[in-house]
Amino acid sequence: MVPGCDTREVLRERGQREVFCGLTGIIWLHRKIQDAFFLVVGSRTCAHLIQSAAGVMIFAEPRFGTAIIDERDLAGLADANDELDRVVTRLLERRPEIRLLFLVGSCPSEVIKLDLSRAAQRLSRTFSPKVRVLNYSGSGIETTFTQGEDACLASLVPELPQADAGKNALLVVGVLADVVEDQLRRLFSALGIGSVDFLPPRQSAHLPAIGPGTHFLLAQPYLADTARALEERGAKRLAAPFPLGVEGTTLWLKAVADAWSVPPGRFLEATKAARERAARAIAVYRQQLAGKRVFLFPDSQLEIPLARFLSRELGMELLEVGTPFLHRTHMAPELALLPRDTRLSEGQDVEKQLDRCRAQAPDLIVCGLGLANPLEASGFTTKWSIELVFTPVQAYEQAADLAELFARPLVRRMRLAV
Amino acid sequence: MQLTLWTYEGPPHVGAMRIATAMRDVHYVLHAPQGDTYADLLFTMIERRGARPPVTYTTFQARDLGSDTAQLLQNAIRDAHERFRPAALLVGASCTAELIQDDPGGLARALALPVPVVPLELPSYQRKENWGAAETFYQLTRALAGARAPAAGSVRPARDPQRRPRCNLLGPTALGFRHRDDVIEIRSLLGQLGIDVSVVAPEGATAADLARLPDADFNVVLYPEIAGPTAAWLQRTFGMPFTRHVPIGVGATRDFIREVAEFAGIDAGPVLEQERSRLPWYSRSVDSTYLTGKRVFVFGDATHAMAAARVARDELGFNVVGLGTYSRELAREVRELARAFGLEALISDDYLEVEARISELQPELVLGTQMERHIAKRLKIPCAVISAPAHVQDFPARYSPQMGFEGANVLFDCWVHPLMMGLEEHLLGMFSNDHEFRNGAAPSHLVATQPPASAEEPSAARAVTAGDPMPWAQEAEQELGKVPFFVRGKARRNTERFAHERGVSLITVETLYEAKAHFAR
Numbered sequence: 001m002v003p004g005c006d007t008r009e010v011l012r013e014r015g016q017r018e019v020f021c022g023l024t025g026i027i028w029l030h031r032k033i034q035d036a037f038f039l040v041v042g043s044r045t046c047a048h049l050i051q052s053a054a055g056v057m058i059f060a061e062p063r064f065g066t067a068i069i070d071e072r073d074l075a076g077l078a079d080a081n082d083e084l085d086r087v088v089t090r091l092l093e094r095r096p097e098i099r100l101l102f103l104v105g106s107c108p109s110e111v112i113k114l115d116l117s118r119a120a121q122r123l124s125r126t127f128s129p130k131v132r133v134l135n136y137s138g139s140g141i142e143t144t145f146t147q148g149e150d151a152c153l154a155s156l157v158p159e160l161p162q163a164d165a166g167k168n169a170l171l172v173v174g175v176l177a178d179v180v181e182d183q184l185r186r187l188f189s190a191l192g193i194g195s196v197d198f199l200p201p202r203q204s205a206h207l208p209a210i211g212p213g214t215h216f217l218l219a220q221p222y223l224a225d226t227a228r229a230l231e232e233r234g235a236k237r238l239a240a241p242f243p244l245g246v247e248g249t250t251l252w253l254k255a256v257a258d259a260w261s262v263p264p265g266r267f268l269e270a271t272k273a274a275r276e277r278a279a280r281a282i283a284v285y286r287q288q289l290a291g292k293r294v295f296l297f298p299d300s301q302l303e304i305p306l307a308r309f310l311s312r313e314l315g316m317e318l319l320e321v322g323t324p325f326l327h328r329t330h331m332a333p334e335l336a337l338l339p340r341d342t343r344l345s346e347g348q349d350v351e352k353q354l355d356r357c358r359a360q361a362p363d364l365i366v367c368g369l370g371l372a373n374p375l376e377a378s379g380f381t382t383k384w385s386i387e388l389v390f391t392p393v394q395a396y397e398q399a400a401d402l403a404e405l406f407a408r409p410l411v412r413r414m415r416l417a418v
Numbered sequence: 419m420q421l422t423l424w425t426y427e428g429p430p431h432v433g434a435m436r437i438a439t440a441m442r443d444v445h446y447v448l449h450a451p452q453g454d455t456y457a458d459l460l461f462t463m464i465e466r467r468g469a470r471p472p473v474t475y476t477t478f479q480a481r482d483l484g485s486d487t488a489q490l491l492q493n494a495i496r497d498a499h500e501r502f503r504p505a506a507l508l509v510g511a512s513c514t515a516e517l518i519q520d521d522p523g524g525l526a527r528a529l530a531l532p533v534p535v536v537p538l539e540l541p542s543y544q545r546k547e548n549w550g551a552a553e554t555f556y557q558l559t560r561a562l563a564g565a566r567a568p569a570a571g572s573v574r575p576a577r578d579p580q581r582r583p584r585c586n587l588l589g590p591t592a593l594g595f596r597h598r599d600d601v602i603e604i605r606s607l608l609g610q611l612g613i614d615v616s617v618v619a620p621e622g623a624t625a626a627d628l629a630r631l632p633d634a635d636f637n638v639v640l641y642p643e644i645a646g647p648t649a650a651w652l653q654r655t656f657g658m659p660f661t662r663h664v665p666i667g668v669g670a671t672r673d674f675i676r677e678v679a680e681f682a683g684i685d686a687g688p689v690l691e692q693e694r695s696r697l698p699w700y701s702r703s704v705d706s707t708y709l710t711g712k713r714v715f716v717f718g719d720a721t722h723a724m725a726a727a728r729v730a731r732d733e734l735g736f737n738v739v740g741l742g743t744y745s746r747e748l749a750r751e752v753r754e755l756a757r758a759f760g761l762e763a764l765i766s767d768d769y770l771e772v773e774a775r776i777s778e779l780q781p782e783l784v785l786g787t788q789m790e791r792h793i794a795k796r797l798k799i800p801c802a803v804i805s806a807p808a809h810v811q812d813f814p815a816r817y818s819p820q821m822g823f824e825g826a827n828v829l830f831d832c833w834v835h836p837l838m839m840g841l842e843e844h845l846l847g848m849f850s851n852d853h854e855f856r857n858g859a860a861p862s863h864l865v866a867t868q869p870p871a872s873a874e875e876p877s878a879a880r881a882v883t884a885g886d887p888m889p890w891a892q893e894a895e896q897e898l899g900k901v902p903f904f905v906r907g908k909a910r911r912n913t914e915r916f917a918h919e920r921g922v923s924l925i926t927v928e929t930l931y932e933a934k935a936h937f938a939r
Binding site for chain 2: 016017018019020021022023024041043044045047048049051052053062064065066067068069070071073074078080083084086087090091094107108110111112139140141142144351368369370371372373374376377378
């Protein structure tokens with residue numbers, strides 16, 4: 001099939017969407033970029049969301065906070081920009097090690113049209129050169145869950161230095177666990193690909209340079225705006241499935257190998273050990289999962305690559321694959337690998353989707369935290385999906401860990417005798 | 419604008435959700451943007467409820483703002499009624515929907531649904547979770563019981579002496595701190611007194627139950643933050659008295675028993691004589707003498723903080739060195755109690771301010787919320803949690819009330835166990851050079867669950883002594899090292915303060931002991 005020409009029917013729904021907003025991405029972004037702080041400009045709800053979304057409180061003082069808008073700001077009694085300057089000044093005094101500050105827009109800040117991009121420019125001038133201030137929106141009216149990471153990374157793109165023309169370089173885009181990045185660096189090095197950068201970097205001072213010689217590879221399936229911004233700066237996207245599972249990782253690496261004209265023999269040799277090891281490790285879980293029927297609720301936009309992995313490498317039967325948003329171009333290589341008869345749904349009407357789900361009585365339901373316990377209490381087995389964005393699951397060495405995340409709830413249900 | 423790292427309370431619509439979720443046949447339609455559904459997981463994950471909260475969200479997005487969000491809301495109300503068939507419907511807006519002013523109440527009325535529809539106006543930019551819960555409970559009760567109000571000025575008839583006295587228990591909600599077990603404990607206590615419980619609300623109640631609240635003789639207000647306005651309205655409208663004593667601790671439970679006995683017109687004597695709390699004896703037991711005068715900082719919602727201060731002082735023999743609350747609605751009461759303790763209350767919902775106060779006071783025990791548990795952990799001060807915000811650990815599998823005589827037993831255990839046991843404390847003081855004691859041995863019974871504390875006091879405690887660092891003579895520094903780690907930070911601070919006040923330029927062993935004598939209690 002020609003990529004991008006998948007014409008399958010997609011069930012589109014518009015009703016209650018049981019999903020997080022883009023602010024949630026701060027929970028992993030603030031640990032990835034070690035000298036960045038995320039200041040949400042929003043309401044008490046925003047602060048409460050971030051504090052509650054992880055299900056637990058984080059013990060160390062987090063590198064995120066909320067500037068809570070109050071009635072004085074709304075009534076115009078206080079100038080919201082003056083207030084913001086005061087809050088940012090207090091924050092940077094308290095955290096002198098911060099080098100990059102994101103002002104993160106929210107639903108209320110957007111509805112009252114608080115211009116955070118101007119505020120970021122103004123504050124950047126005040127605190128430059130020590131602190132760079134950027135802004136993006138994580139609001140629920142603009143973004144769903146992982147799209148917050150997309151918006152954050154897109155805001156970094158204009159800050160990337162210009163690379164020398166003619167210099168070929170690879171940029172891997174999307175937050176990955178540090179251990180996964182290190183593994184990938186070794187693989188790229190074995191393939192003979194010299195210059196490899198990751199976006200976002202672990203330190204804000206290490207922003208990678210990009211230019212017309214940059215090829216980028218998306219490590220996450222939800223980075224539409226970031227990809228567009230990179231393309232506008234002349235970088236070229238390498239189309240590939242996403243690096244989940246052995247097959248996904250191989251095809252993802254292969255896209256780079258082909259662009260760099262790595263000889264097929266060398267590619268096989270460089271990936272052989274990890275590939276075979278991963279396939280052996282997965283086989284254990286395939287025995288447990290093959291033939292099991294799985295239903296995926298829309299959540300992180302990882303659903304389609306996950307479904308491909310569950311179906312092709314673990315032999316699971318896909319009942320419905322929901323995604324909050326379907327990016328047909330970026331998903332084309334994934335859709336080409338999904339069984340033709342898989343029901344895809346985009347958007348959500350949670351009550352109707354729950355009706356469909358219960359009617360099909362899946363063996364395993366992949367869903368968000370708001371739904372998981374109620375489904376368990378009514379006898380279903382669930383895999384709560386936020387764990388999939390909080391766990392290193394990409395690349396060969398994690399393929400079996402990813403499989404295990406789906407096997408564990410089923411194993412647990414079998415173990416428990418109470 | 420307020421800089422916030424952690425919040426003690428959610429927005430007011432989460433308070434409304436706590437009422438709707440507590441009840442059995444009420445549904446809440448919330449006009450809210452995509453993402454606000456996160457609040458479901460408070461109930462399904464933190465409290466581990468087996469059912470989704472009865473809440474329908476409109477989850478509008480930017481593209482809807484250009485078209486008709488009002489229509490979206492009306493559809494959501496109609497669909498929710500159709501699907502869930504509630505006995506009463508709450509409609510309201512979250513913070514963002516409040517800004518777009520779609521008038522949920524008016525839109526719902528226009529649908530002319532065949533059930534009571536209660537519009538909620540919860541100002542998100544002024545108010546918070548507990549206020550939202552209190553307002554929702556009050557509005558709902560008014561809407562459902564208001565029609566039964568007698569004519570103004572009519573006198574409530576006396577109870578038929580043939581009928582046992584009966585009361586309502588008001589205040590327990592979903593996501594409430596130990597509400598589940600408090601209700602069991604107080605119901606049993608009232609049973610011993612011969613008082614029937616007519617309705618428990620909102621937890622477990624139906625809309626019809628709220629309508630029959632006026633049938634009871636009086637109301638027991640378990641949580642004034644939530645049930646205060648409702649109880650006051652029931653008193654104004656139906657002449658029903660309500661309790662002022664919250665039965666947390668032995669003394670408060672005795673006061674509560676006397677209060678309800680008076681409302682019920684019965685003799686409390688027999689029940690008071692059969693009191694079965696172990697706290698009074700455990701506190702008198704000689705091994706508890708080491709608790710005497712322990713310096714305690716108390717912070718929480720107003721009800722739990724005030725109760726904890728009284729228990730700490732009168733029932734465990736602690737010194738309360740700080741008292742505060744994030745409940746601004748009850749700030750006056752907390753200020754008064756603090757004054758009676760010779761303190762100035764800390765009324766704040768700013769976590770950073772509370773942290774600064776604790777590190778300044780260097781208490782030996784913190785009784786606080788999960789936030790203070792984090793602060794105390796960082797400052798290496800023992801801590802027990804006494805109040806919401808609710809955390810998954812605040813829903814223990816075991817029975818663990820805070821109220822009544824069993825609640826007092828729970829308080830004794832939970833507050834005393836984090837502390838170093840008496841004789842162990844002495845051994846550490848005497849033989850601090852023992853290699854197993856060094857580097858800050860944690861209480862031996864907690865070692866398995868607690869990483870060993872580091873040798874030096876936490877940096878946050880050091881940071882409080884602002885200004886130039888005070889120089890210490892080497893011998894003095896070594897002598898300080900012999901002080902058990904859990905009081906070493908306080909000893910250092912006191913000595914430095916003492917030296918600073920006297921203009922001492924170098925702290926010697928003499929200064930250390932001068933300061934010790936000066937600050938001896």
